[in-house]
Structure formats: C-alpha cells, structure tokens
Amino acid sequence: MLFRVFSRYELPRLFDIFSAAARVAGPVLLEQGAKGPIFGYRDIERFEELRLDHTITRMSAKSFFLPHKEELASFSIDGESWEKSNSLHVTSPVILMGVHPCDINALNKLDKVLLKSDYPMPHYAARRENTFIVGHDCMPEPGCFCRSMSTDTVQHGFDMFLTDLGDKYFAEILSNTGYNFLDGIVTEEPTEDDHRLFRDKAERRNSTFAPGVDTTDLNKILDMEFQSDVWQKWGERCFSCGACAAVCPTCYCYGVEESVGLDMKSATKTRRLHSCNLVDFARVAGGHNFRPEPHTRMKYRYYHKHRGFVEAYEEPLCVGCGRCGDSCLGGITVPEVIQSVRTEEFNARTQA
Numbered sequence: 548m549l550f551r552v553f554s555r556y557e558l559p560r561l562f563d564i565f566s567a568a569a570r571v572a573g574p575v576l577l578e579q580g581a582k583g584p585i586f587g588y589r590d591i592e593r594f595e596e597l598r599l600d601h602t603i604t605r606m607s608a609k610s611f612f613l614p615h616k617e618e619l620a621s622f623s624i625d626g627e628s629w630e631k632s633n634s635l636h637v638t639s640p641v642i643l644m645g646v647h648p649c650d651i652n653a654l655n656k657l658d659k660v661l662l663k664s665d666y667p668m669p670h671y672a673a674r675r676e677n678t679f680i681v682g683h684d685c686m687p688e689p690g691c692f693c694r695s696m697s698t699d700t701v702q703h704g705f706d707m708f709l710t711d712l713g714d715k716y717f718a719e720i721l722s723n724t725g726y727n728f729l730d731g732i733v734t735e736e737p738t739e740d741d742h743r744l745f746r747d748k749a750e751r752r753n754s755t756f757a758p759g760v761d762t763t764d765l766n767k768i769l770d771m772e773f774q775s776d777v778w779q780k781w782g783e784r785c786f787s788c789g790a791c792a793a794v795c796p797t798c799y800c801y802g803v804e805e806s807v808g809l810d811m812k813s814a815t816k817t818r819r820l821h822s823c824n825l826v827d828f829a830r831v832a833g834g835h836n837f838r839p840e841p842h843t844r845m846k847y848r849y850y851h852k853h854r855g856f857v858e859a860y861e862e863p864l865c866v867g868c869g870r871c872g873d874s875c876l877g878g879i880t881v882p883e884v885i886q887s888v889r890t891e892e893f894n895a896r897t898q899a
C-alpha cells in the first residue's frame with residue numbers, strides 16, 4: 548500500500564480528472580428528513596454536489612453492483628426461429644467516491660459469494676471489475692456497531708481511500724490506476740506530522756463509538772439458543788415487510804422470474820432481490836411453506852448472517868451499518884436481538 552497526502556484544494560481537480568475518465572458517482576443530499584439530512588449515491592456532474600461529509604446513505608453502494616431488479620435475458624420467437632439476448636448491462640467504467648469502510652467491507656463479503664465462489668455471478672463480477680472505488684473515512688453514528696463486527700476499518704476492496712485530516716487528505720493507494728490518477732494533482736510523501744494527524748483522527752473516531760454489542764462465540768450461542776423464546780417475541784414485532792433486507796449492504800438472496808408476452812412471441816428472465824423475511828421466501832411447489840411464521844423467518848435471517856456464513860467464511864454477513872434497524876417498522880435492531888439471545892431476555896428498551 549502506498550501513502551500520499553494532498554491539500555483539500557486539490558480535491559476538485561482530482562474530481563475533474565475522474566470525470567474526464569469515467570462516469571462518477573458518490574453521496575449527495577437527497578432531502579431533509581425529520582431526523583436529519585438523508586443521503587444517497589447518485590451520478591455526479593459537478594464537484595459541488597458531492598457530499599463527502601455524508602452520514603450513512605439510505606441505500607448502500609451495493610445497488611451499483613447488485614441492483615434490486617435486473618433483466619438477465621430476453622427471448623424473441625419468429626416463426627420457426629428464436630433468438631436469445633443477454634447482456635451484462637455494463638456500460639462505461641464508474642468511479643464511486645465517498646464509500647465508507649462498512650460498505651467496502653460489505654462488498655468484500657459479497658465478493659466471497661458472487662465473485663470468488665464456484666458459481667460467480669457474471670453481472671456482479673463485470674461491475675466489480677469496471678468500478679474504481681474511492682473510500683472515505685467517517686465518524687460513527689448512534690446506530691453504527693461496525694466495530695463489534697470488525698468492519699470499522701478496511702484493508703482491501705478499494706483503489707484509493709481518503710482520510711480527512713482537516714486541511715489535507717491522507718490517501719491510501721491500492722491500485723496502479725489510483726496511483727496514476729493522483730499523478731495529475733500535487734501530492735506529497737506523508738511526514739511524521741501527517742502520521743500523527745492520521746493516528747489522532749483514528750483515536751478520536753474510536754472514542755466516539757457507542758458501546759456496541761458482544762459477538763463473542765455468537766455462532767455457538769445461536770446453536771444453543773435455537774429454541775429460545777426470544778425468537779417468538781421478536782417475531783411478534785416483525786411485519787414481514789422485508790425492508791431490512793432491502794437496505795442491507797450484504798443481503799444477496801434473489802429470485803428469478805420468467806414472463807412470457809401475451810402474443811407468445813417474447814419472454815424475459817428477470818432477477819429480483821428477495822428477503823428471507825417475506826412470507827413466500829420458503830414456500831415451495833405444492834404450496835408448503837417451510838417458514839410460515841414471522842419468527843421462523845426472522846430467526847433464519849440471523850442464523851444465516853451470524854452462524855451459517857461464519858461457518859462458511861469465518862466472518863458474519865453483517866457489517867454493523869445499522870440500516871436495518873433504522874428502517875424497521877417494528878423497531879428491531881441487530882444489537883438488541885443479539886443481546887437478547889445472549890441473555891435469553893427479551894430486550895425491553897424498544898418494547899412497546
């Protein structure tokens with residue numbers, strides 16, 4: 548890894564260099580919500596739109612790589628002949644700016660399943676290859692528990708990572724392309740003072756985290772507590788709306804739909820992200836539903852993320868971003884569920 552520092556006044560120039568090379572996307576202010584500003588990733592035309600001071604975005608960077616809905620193939624029939632068309636939907640390269648450590652770590656987790664497994668997903672792989680990621684440091688928000696999930700810092704999965712040191716940026720560079728981009732602006736070798744500023748920033752950030760949640764031996768505890776009453780109690784609060792999976796940067800379950808045109812001359816195959824909390828997730832042909840009740844589906848979600856994935860990949864499928872808790876109509880948050888399973892006590896903090 549290479550380190551450089553550059554003045555914050557160089558950032559607009561770097562943005563211009565990015566814009567000349569590719570489509571640029573990053574966090575922008577979407578609207579002022581009741582609880583504060585709401586940010587989201589969008590294409591960016593002008594540097595002034597870019598909000599590197601953003602709080603957690605409503606949807607994560609996952610949407611650039613694994614969209615909610617995507618056509619996989621289309622078919623057309625003409626008399627005796629037929630044609631199939633399938634596209635990876637990859638156009639120009641994308642430079643994605645301002646991605647926080649948790650969201651880069653989420654992509655690294657998705658990579659294990661969608662890129663590096665025996666059956667990689669070509670659409671995801673093509674976009675991952677085609678995207679240059681510029682990470683950015685952040686300050687923890689009340690709902691963040693990334694530190695408990697060991698995803699508060701990131702070591703790989705980006706091309707360049709910027710830490711805001713006040714009047715300058717500290718850049719970590721992981722790719723040749725990143726290094727070449729920085730060649731277009733004035734940068735310097737970091738000095739001992741820059742190293743100290745970097746360490747001070749890390750210490751300030753670490754002291755801002757809320758206590759978090761104890762995940763020690765969580766996969767084993769989940770094994771022990773499969774029949775615990777707390778699942779039933781949390782399930783009673785779940786509306787099975789699927790919002791938690793929709794906003795989650797690590798959820799990747801999907802369904803494939805096939806639809807045939809009324810004229811019987813065309814058809815499409817579409818992938819749509821699914822949620823294990825939706826009532827039909829475990830319904831099979833013949834109508835049997837393996838998880839008919841909300842608590843069985845919710846339990847499955849936690850067992851996949853904090854037990855099954857840990858057994859397969861030695862890490863949980865959760866980065867502690869807190870988005871699911873923020874969007875849950877039932878007020879269900881991951882730290883509270885984990886804590887209640889550990890203690891076998893239904894957490895009363897959000898109890899109605």
Ligand code: SF4
Nearest residue numbers: 785786788789791875
């Ligand atoms: S967002 Fe909350 S209420 Fe909706 S499915 Fe997820 S846990 Fe249940």
Ligand code: SF4
Nearest residue numbers: 795865866868869871
């Ligand atoms: S489960 Fe919740 S906290 Fe964990 S990564 Fe998904 S949205 Fe974030």
